[in-house]
Amino acid sequence: MDEAELPGAPAAEATAAGPLLQGTLDLMVLKTLEAMGPQHGYGIARRIEQTSGDALRLNQGTIYPALLRLRQRGWIRAEWGTSDNGRRARFYSLTRAGEAQIAEETGNWERVAATMARFLVKSE
């Protein structure tokens, strides 16, 4: 149809260390869920910021389109639950397909990183 007219999904643009590569946020979310188990949106966003050593300052809102995308692909599922401080919140957890996806994406990333590393070495 006319995807061209949709406002581009706000990529995880705002970072301290420059633009985030497309697809990286998805993998970060998946890894976070793998490490922490079921978690709500705020928890995931904070965890990503902390893990990156605050090198990455997300616009936390951008996590939600990413969560929606992952859910639509069947990699995560969402359930309503209660947060630590007793508030109703939506909790996300990995699905079987999501676990498989982590393995695949990790492989991809390692290949890309290795390739990039070789370029960076040469240019020095």
Add this chain to the structure above:
Amino acid sequence: MRSLWGTVREWASRVAAAFGWRDREMDEELAAHLAIAEEEHLRRGMSPEEARQAALREFGGVTQVRETMRLGEGLPFLENLRRDFGYALRQMRKSPGFTATVIGTLALGIGAAAAMFTVVDHVLLQPAPYRDAGRLVAISEVNPSQPGGAQWPLPWLDIEQWREQSRSFEQIAYSGGGLDGRNFLVHHGTAMEVSAEGVSSNLFSMLGVDPTLGRGFLTNTGSAGASRNNGTIVLSYDVWKQALGGDRNILGKPVQINNKVWTVIGVMPAGFRYPADTYGTPQVWTAIELGKQDQSRSNDANGYTVLGRLRPGVTLEAARAEMAALQKRMGQEWPADLRQAHSHVQLERYTGTLVDKDVRKALLALLAAAGVLWLIASLNVTNLLLARGTARAREMAMRRALGASRWRIVRQMMVEGLALSMAAGALGIGLAAASVKLLAHEISQSVPLPVPARPDSWILLALVGLTVTSALLSTAWPALVTARAPLEPALKQGGLQSGQSRRHHRMRGVLVALEVAMSLTLLMGCGLLLRTIYALEHVPLGFRTDHIVVAHLDIPGYRYAHRDLTTELYGPILERVQHLHGVQSAGLMTTVPLEHGFNMWLEMDVKGRTVKSMMKAATPGVKNVFGFPMAAGRFFDADDTPASQPVVVVNEAFAREYSPDKHDPASILGTKLIGTQRNKKNPAYTQVIGILQDVHQGSIASPSYPEVEVCLTQTTPNSTFYTVLDEIAMDLAVRTREPEGVVVPEIRDVLRQASPELAGTKITTMDQVVEDSYGSQRLAAHLLEIFGGSALLLCIAGLYGLLAYVVNQRTRELGVRIALGAPRANVLWLVMRQAGAMLLAGVAVGCGMALASGHLAQGFLYGVKAHDGWTLAAAAVLLFVSGMLAAYLPARRAAGVDPMEALRSE
């Protein structure tokens, strides 16, 4: 792998989201996020205000995220469609005048087409409310040397053999007999007339319709006589609802019909009727009980109507071949003198027997006419939208400049068109139902099947089709034109589209000419029908119709069993009516001329010759009521009593056909015809005492048939014809000085006092009977008046709209011309010439179309040819003159342009 269920769930969720049903969940999630973040910040020692600010800052744009989510979560396509509809609705509200014009125009077209389709659907597409009705076949016996008409009787013995030996049919069922005379269902002191049909026990299952309550008849296992259906009855839904108040506990209870009590075993579903062409009177069904008269092949045997259901896959041709072979053998079992008459079988599709060819053709012609009106309406809307497209050129150009794709613009305009035509469709179905209701009387006079106004699934489907096609037809072109228009000139302030708009005008001119052409065909049809009606109204009827009130009596024959209707019911009624104030004369007659209803045909042997004629009973008074002129002899008078010589009068057609001296019709006077008594020794032959001048009996357009009238006052229960002449149909005709409104209640009073069943008697006027006799022409004329009139209006509006627009666009040019000295008359002429060209082109094409399609109306016409030049010329002149009048207004405005104003305004 995603499971199928997962996919379904996701799509369901997306559709839900597209309509905003997921918004609340999303909002709650985002609010929870902000609240948790805020608490976190509070715990780290921020002030409440700071905490809130920080949470919002870290989150980024809430609105932006929401929008992204909504688009991502739902279906972008649906979401956009929803927006387009919203936008379309706003546009419609912004220009109510334009919106009303478009919706009104389209609703007219859609309504006309849907109304005609309703009739066609009930009469041609699904004439018989049975399962898989296409496989039902009517079976009859025919005599190849006497073409036309089935042989009577078709006895049970033949049916039984077909059932046993034929392989083509799943089931063969039959009907006939039923209860004699008129039947009244008597319940709690009220009487309702019902029609009772005898049916074989398998008829309902053969038709594939189960009772909605209870069961149908049981199959008789043993030999005849040991019937399991004795005294049981199945009711139609209407009888059950109207006479018994829809009592769900009716099963097993007794109902009284005439003097007999029956046990109700079932109620058929709403809308079920059998035979399919039953009109009006609610029905009940009883099981046929076989008797002695079913055990022979002779003229005394009971005869039945036979229907079979073909096995799946068996063609009609195959069944015909099989049955022909069967009948060759079976025919031998008839006695020698009847063998030839029953030697062949005729198989016809049941649905095909219900509607004759002329009606079919006529309905299709009217449907085509409605279709043409719909097309005109759609073209007119195309024209309106083209004009509007030009007016909105700047808006559209702006949107494209801001990044909207062409497809987006096209879609936007198509959605607007769809919204308009959906509104029109909703209005149109209402119009259709209303017009079917309004024309119900005329429809009932011209088609053989009932046409309910309630739309069914076929009609709704047709409506959706019409709506969508209207939208496509009227918006596709304007949308493409707008989307393809170059941006720059439209955006430039005051830049008028020169080359583009010239071509544009020409296209619109072609549309108007097309409308004119199609309108001319409709007007031509309308003109032909009006001339037909005129011709019919001016055919001399041979009798008077003014100041006559006619009552079709609902004769309660059962009350008069073993008594004499003539002296105990009819005599007193006539006596009392004659003494009502203002009544000049009154008479009784089996059926008044031109009435569609009961006709009795008589076949008798007169000196070795078969005489076939219509037979009626009449009292002396009818001659004065109708003023029937005599060709010779006298009519009945007060001296004709049961004690005197039985007499009859015949009409000229009868005399011409059957008088002893071929060259002198009057020689029939004094001859003896038909015995009136069952007594073989003393049959009491009637004597012909008079010859009536011919009148049209069936319809004005058909010639007179031979007719014999017997004197009603001479018939007694002993007469051969008492049952048919006294008990089945009787019309009371009254000539009165008083207006109809005064005399009808008085007559009704007399009837009610005579017998309660007569209270419901239909009372009308003779003028109405005559009017109804050309029902189909009248219906066609009414419809074509509406279609033609609407078409004329639409195309005048189209023409006016186009010229007004053109003049508006050319104001500046016209101003310059006038400033340079062009006489105003020339400017006027300029515009009129343009209108004339469109009209002439349309009329020329229209004449061709009208002549080519004229034969479609043929079936309706009387006294005028389908390609009548005068009618065509009149229609063309009407169209041309009204078109020129419509053009005069914009032309005068063009001539009145003030050059200073015109030049300054740009």
